[in-house]
Amino acid sequence: MSAFFAAMQKVFRRPWYAVLALSAAAGFLTFAIWLPNLSFIASTITASTFSLPQKLGILVSSLAALNTNFTPLSRTVTVALALLIGVDVALLTFYLRTRFRLERSAGMSIGGLIAGLLGIGCASCGSLVVATFVGAGATASFLNILPLQGQEFGFLGIAFVLAGIVVTARKIEQPLACGLRPPRRGPRPVSRASGNPD
């Protein structure tokens, strides 16, 4: 738990990551509000009969649907999910940027880095990336297509994103090296100087 808070402190003491988290949260929230009416949003943006201020007025005022088109429960779930996704995106960006810089200096190719992160080379990093994006993806798609306005899956999405945040925070606090296993009891290593103990 202390590693989690240390990672949060490490990331969010940089204002850029706080801005990134808020932007990602706002982006997700906007998408969630617009999701039932994407064709209307698209037709408003492309309409030749509306002026730019009129288009902006329609798009901005449509965001007030968060108050009128959501039940208190679905509003709470959606806002919580947006905030968590913002935190998740900021942590993941911090982690990827740190890792990218270190491993590029070691001569790793970008392709190798991505492959490693996707789990081909490194199971723990792979689970991190996949779990993070499954959380966001599940949130975005299931909320739209499932009955009961996807509120059950909103909670599931929160769980996924929370898990992603915890795993990312842990990875941020872990050194980029394989941990040593505690020594096993049994035969001791062979000493070159003394030869085989048998």
Place this chain on the structure above:
Amino acid sequence: MGSAQAPLTLYYWHDFQCPDCERFDTQTLPALVSEYVKTGKLRIVFKDLVIFGADSQTAAEVSRAVWAVAPSKYYDWQHTVYQRQGSERSGWASRANLLAITKSVPGIDVAKVSAHLDRNAASYRASADADHAEAQRFGIKGTPGFWIDGQAFSGAQPLSLFRQILNAHLARP
């Protein structure tokens, strides 16, 4: 509802058992009526999109009978029904209960509404089915659903959005 000469027409698909329709009808529609319909800028055409089963179908048929008997009282009747809306599929929208609600709206002869229902049930059903088909044709995916001058959208949208859309359309040369 509203003047036939109004420059704009808002088509509004609804289901009497839909909670989002209740929110729109009680929170947003009264302001639209006073700001745009009563000033002659907007006409609203009510259409049914039955999605909550048999009782919603019954409500759609009763609404047609009310319209046939007392068109000037229709909006008051619809508003009263939404104010007394119960839970979805809980049985509150039965014919007997809807007629009891109708009785509470001044100026509507319930006996005539009931007689119209008996006489025209088949044509009212066909009319509601036609509304449903029309909704699909115009890209309405749920209730409350709206169509105005080529644009379709749905959900209990805020009054501010309707104002922006209507003012943008009204400002066009």
